[in-house]
Amino acid sequence: MDRILRWLSVLTSFVVLLVVLMGALVTNTGSADGCGATWPLCYGEVIPTGAHKETMIEFSHRAVAGLAGILVVVQAVWACIKFPKRKEIKFMTISSVFFIVLQALMGAAAVIWSQSSIVLALHFGISLLSFASTLLLTILIFEELSFRKRMIPDISKGMTWNYILLSLYSYIVIYSGAFVRHTDSSLGCLDFPRCNGEWVPDLYSRAGIQYIHRTLAGLIVIWLLITIIIVLLRYKREGYVLNGTLIAFLCVVLQAISGVIVIYSRMELPFVLMHSLFVTCFFATLTFVVMIALRRKEKRY
Incomplete structure (x- = not known):
């Protein structure tokens, strides 16, 4: 049974990741209205009879999201029964179920009622939290069933807070990236590193939205580089922390x-999906490092 x-x-982690990517596919193919303003039915049908591309994309997204919801609940219940005393597992089971449900409800609200760009961007942010919590639960299950010992690093409280603040800041930057897409600002800047030939464009424009996102994202790279240097100097023996940080940076x-390729390819779909995939993996990896770093308190007390 183990x-x-x-x-x-x-399987659950993979399907939830697929939901995130299919959500990006829906957005970037203009398929958000592929099933009309009805939910959970598609144009009033359980299985749509129309053969339009947008309808098939939206319906497939809903179907996979439904499967993900079932798998997440089954995984969560099973984990709670199997490991009733692990507080981390209990927290992640609640988180995974909460965020997958919230993600579905926000998606339904976006279909039934017209939503602002701010809410639509938040929908993508919630989907990242859903995948991250599901993945962390999966890691915890493997830790209990397969690993020989728990992953408890010997790092300072300051470094722990560094990872917490970095993850919070990264979430804001990711949200700004989703806001770029939902305001049709992805091609607000048509070149890189400058923006339409300017180093600082008009900030109250689509180019400005894109530029602000670029600037915020650039700070993540610098922040991660500094973190890597510190880890290599002080915590290079903490393999999970070091490897997690390196993977996040990659x-x-x-x-x-x-x-950058999305800009120069003028929004070619494969590169847009790759962009979504890498940001999802980045955030999930960062939350893993945060989870491990927080265990330092258990070790010292």
């Missing part, structure tokens, strides 16, 4: 590269 739980957890670099 093996089944592990495989179920891996993801954010790939995210930046794909973002």
